[in-house]
Amino acid sequence: MIEFEHIHHVSLAVRDLAAARSFYTDQLQLQEIERPPFRSRGIWYAIGNQQLHLLEHPQGETLRTKDVDTTDGHFAIWVRSYNETIQWLDQQGIPYEARPDSVAGFAQIFLLDPxxxxxxxxxxYSS
Structure with a gap:
């Protein structure tokens, strides 16, 4: 039997590493961490004990072209305060889809990166 402990990281393909860094580092203010010297280009971030890895796709292509579709692949980050997160996104001018009364059992906010x-x-709820 496999004894699972936790998710280590999520990797996302990006077209433009500079644009991705601007969004994740400057706007969302995630903490960049050291990345090994792979031949590919990318940025790693710490999110608590887990990591987010952004990988620049060599052909500049990613899979998605649509708006938010919550049945599509995504990753989720738990935040302390729904209201403070909404305020921050508004201040940064980041569009989002808010679901303060989601049937998920907690409030949800969905957004798209570049x-x-x-x-x-x-x-x-109501935090």
């Missing part, structure tokens, strides 16, 4: 990768923020 390459149309879906990011979900989950938070306690």
């Amino acid at each position: 390459d149309r990768n879906i990011i979900e923020f989950g938070a306690p």
